[in-house]
Amino acid sequence: MRVDRRTFLQSTAATAAAGMFSSSAWAEDPINVASIHDLSGGLDIYGKPMVDALTLAIEEANAAGGLLGRQIKLINYDTQSNMQLYTQFAQQAALKDKVAVVHGGITSASREVIRPVLGKFKTLYFYNTQYEGGVCDRNQFDTGVTPAQTVEKLVPHAMKKWGKKVYVIAADYNYGQITSQWVKKYVTENGGEVPSIDFFPLDVTNFGPTISKIQAAKPDFVWSALVGGAHISFYRQWAAAGMRKSIPMASTTFAVGNEHIVLSPDECNGMLVCYNYFQDLKNPVNEKFVASFHKRFGADYPNITELAMGTYQGFRLWAEAVKKAGSVDRIKVIDALETGISIDAPSGKVTIDPPTHHCVLDVHIAEVTDKKLKVLEDFAQQKPADTAAVCDLIKNPNDNQQYVIKI
Amino acid sequence: MDLVALLAIQVLYAIASLALISVGLAIIFGMMRVINLAHGEFLMLGGYAAIVATNNGVNIWLSMLVVAPIVVGLIGVVVERTIIRFLYGRMIDTMLATWGLSLFLVGLTTAIFGNTTVGISAPLGSFQIGAYRTSAYTLFVIAVAAVVLAAIFAVMRWTRLGLIARGTMQNANMAAALGVNPPRVYAITFGVGAALSGLAGAVLAPVSGVFPTIGVAYVAKSFITVIGGGAAILTGTVSASALFGTINQIATFVTTPVFGEVALLGAAIVLIRLLPQGITGRFFRRGL
Numbered sequence: 007m008r009v010d011r012r013t014f015l016q017s018t019a020a021t022a023a024a025g026m027f028s029s030s031a032w033a034e035d036p037i038n039v040a041s042i043h044d045l046s047g048g049l050d051i052y053g054k055p056m057v058d059a060l061t062l063a064i065e066e067a068n069a070a071g072g073l074l075g076r077q078i079k080l081i082n083y084d085t086q087s088n089m090q091l092y093t094q095f096a097q098q099a100a101l102k103d104k105v106a107v108v109h110g111g112i113t114s115a116s117r118e119v120i121r122p123v124l125g126k127f128k129t130l131y132f133y134n135t136q137y138e139g140g141v142c143d144r145n146q147f148d149t150g151v152t153p154a155q156t157v158e159k160l161v162p163h164a165m166k167k168w169g170k171k172v173y174v175i176a177a178d179y180n181y182g183q184i185t186s187q188w189v190k191k192y193v194t195e196n197g198g199e200v201p202s203i204d205f206f207p208l209d210v211t212n213f214g215p216t217i218s219k220i221q222a223a224k225p226d227f228v229w230s231a232l233v234g235g236a237h238i239s240f241y242r243q244w245a246a247a248g249m250r251k252s253i254p255m256a257s258t259t260f261a262v263g264n265e266h267i268v269l270s271p272d273e274c275n276g277m278l279v280c281y282n283y284f285q286d287l288k289n290p291v292n293e294k295f296v297a298s299f300h301k302r303f304g305a306d307y308p309n310i311t312e313l314a315m316g317t318y319q320g321f322r323l324w325a326e327a328v329k330k331a332g333s334v335d336r337i338k339v340i341d342a343l344e345t346g347i348s349i350d351a352p353s354g355k356v357t358i359d360p361p362t363h364h365c366v367l368d369v370h371i372a373e374v375t376d377k378k379l380k381v382l383e384d385f386a387q388q389k390p391a392d393t394a395a396v397c398d399l400i401k402n403p404n405d406n407q408q409y410v411i412k413i
Numbered sequence: 414m415d416l417v418a419l420l421a422i423q424v425l426y427a428i429a430s431l432a433l434i435s436v437g438l439a440i441i442f443g444m445m446r447v448i449n450l451a452h453g454e455f456l457m458l459g460g461y462a463a464i465v466a467t468n469n470g471v472n473i474w475l476s477m478l479v480v481a482p483i484v485v486g487l488i489g490v491v492v493e494r495t496i497i498r499f500l501y502g503r504m505i506d507t508m509l510a511t512w513g514l515s516l517f518l519v520g521l522t523t524a525i526f527g528n529t530t531v532g533i534s535a536p537l538g539s540f541q542i543g544a545y546r547t548s549a550y551t552l553f554v555i556a557v558a559a560v561v562l563a564a565i566f567a568v569m570r571w572t573r574l575g576l577i578a579r580g581t582m583q584n585a586n587m588a589a590a591l592g593v594n595p596p597r598v599y600a601i602t603f604g605v606g607a608a609l610s611g612l613a614g615a616v617l618a619p620v621s622g623v624f625p626t627i628g629v630a631y632v633a634k635s636f637i638t639v640i641g642g643g644a645a646i647l648t649g650t651v652s653a654s655a656l657f658g659t660i661n662q663i664a665t666f667v668t669t670p671v672f673g674e675v676a677l678l679g680a681a682i683v684l685i686r687l688l689p690q691g692i693t694g695r696f697f698r699r700g701l
Binding site: 046047048050051178204205206207209210211212213214215216217218219221222235236238239242243245246247248249252268270272273 | 416419420423426427430523528529530531532534535538539540544545546547548550551619620621622624626627629630662665666669670671673674
């Protein structure tokens with residue numbers, strides 16, 4: 007075919023028109039939302055309920071007409087409990103899928119892997135897990151509870167009930183290292199003592215020597231910040247050694263992965279935990295939420311976890327901000343979130359705290375009772391005081407680090 | 414004093430569990446020179462076999478001590494007949510094949526059972542030593558290890574089957590000339606090694622729980638033990654387990670599990686540097 011000036015102009019004009027047409031159609035394209043969670047491997051006990059909750063939140067939003075007249079498309083990445091995949095998928099979400107927001111990260115280690123990646127590629131990031139606190143980054147919002155909201159409440163409660171000597175066991179990475187320091191701080195402030203803090207890599211399954219060591223130290227109770235499937239064997243071995251009845255236990259992680267359902271009541275009854283959400287919370291929003299969750303995922307769904315609710319609330323907060331901003335543009339959405347956006351969530355009222363990008367929310371202390379979590383005490387509208395003491399993103403929007411507690 | 418007794422039980426337990434997870438590998442690697450990278454998955458399958466059987470109403474002792482070894486032993490025979498027998502004497506190829514098998518088994522169990530930790534409560538309850546309590550199941554694991562090692566010794570030393578197996582491993586052609594059928598001996602030996610791994614996985618399942626990738630936690634330790642032990646299967650496994658188990662457990666008790674593992678690996682490195690042929694390369698050379 008001979009290409010002269012006229013045909014060339016015709017064909018390029020047609021292409022340009024097609025290009026314009028497709029960019030005008032772009033407004034009806036769905037909004038991409040990335041989920042980066044571990045759906046297999048040792049951490050899947052946490053990841054699966056989180057993704058289910060996010061799926062439900064997006065389906066509800068789409069059924070209500072989507073956001074800004076556009077449907078929302080969930081792009082799901084399974085990081086397989088493998089840190090390298092977090093980097094890879096975060097880049098893919100930011101650069102290839104050009105998502106409006108990333109919800110994801112379970113362990114604090116994984117969060118610190120994707121946080122700089124998403125910061126570099128200017129993609130908004132929601133971390134929806136309860137964690138050790140202190141992250142100060144304008145690009146990130148944290149919808150989970152932190153030690154000042156939970157440990158601060160649970161330590162005095164447990165010490166009043168059981169005594170002042172607390173033996174701490176924790177997972178050996180940033181979450182366990184930092185959280186155990188918070189436990190120590192609050193125990194000391196309440197007039198107690200921490201004889202020892204022991205750390206365990208995530209794949210340790212033999213706790214025999216540790217159990218002997220704990221018995222030798224004779225604490226009034228044990229505080230567990232153990233994480234993942236392998237660490238469940240601690241509770242089994244603890245019960246098998248007949249220790250559950252003589253030394254009680256409190257935890258910042260137990261039941262988050264439904265350990266209380268995996269284990270028999272004989273192995274974990276009586277343990278105390280403190281979180282933002284429990285499935286049995288009595289309020290109309292929650293009853294409606296649990297009903298629709300069961301309708302979507304089956305009435306035999308074991309338990310809607312703290313992390314699942316964090317993810318659900320994280321998405322709802324983001325969606326609220328998008329509506330307010332009238333755009334999915336990152337800076338506009340961050341500005342909208344920083345007005346202190348608030349939602350009526352199943353866990354109660356949840357409000358973004360602008361200076362810290364964390365949440366003000368209700369927390370509850372509960373006791374493990376026959377595979378259920380029985381709520382004992384409620385604390386309304388707790389502020390993220392730990393992070394607030396060190397972080398003010400309104401004054402220093404360029405701050406970008408995780409503050410670590412110093413004792 | 415009570416604490417010393419308790420610690421002694423913990424050390425014995427560490428030795429017993431190391432010996433249990435290694436002995437199946439010692440037979441397959443030590444006798445047949447097959448580097449079975451799917452060894453951890455044999456242990457994992459033993460755990461699943463025991464848990465599935467128990468949850469389906471089989472007596473827990475029966476499912477751990479009978480069902481699990483039989484199931485994994487049969488799987489071992491099938492694996493030997495379909496994969497391993499084509500690869501004798503080709504060490505690198507067996508490594509590749511068994512590694513592939515390991516990935517396949519992890520994938521298969523994940524597809525069937527899901528990637529979550531399952532477990533059964535340890536039976537037997539606990540008992541008191543002075544002011545301390547510990548699980549009676551610990552003693553059961555120690556007893557199982559002792560019985561397994563004694564049984565292997567008895568079979569190898571005093572039965573015709575043991576004699577034929579040892580002879581075939583030393584010189585297959587000579588054994589064949591004397592009327593032995595080496596492929597059958599190989600299949601049986603591999604099956605026995607797999608069955609012992611299944612037994613170990615089942616016995617440890619109530620302690621550690623089972624999930625598809627748990628084999629990874631076992632396989633490195635078993636290889637270290639077998640290589641540290643050296644050529645004599647039984648003496649090597651027992652002596653290496655005793656050395657590594659004691660070091661690991663005491664270091665764990667004095668410091669933390671992290672340093673316990675470090676101490677174990679450090680000891681293994683020093684040992685292999687000083688005794689490249691393993692413990693039985695220098696000591697107990699006439700052991701089995």
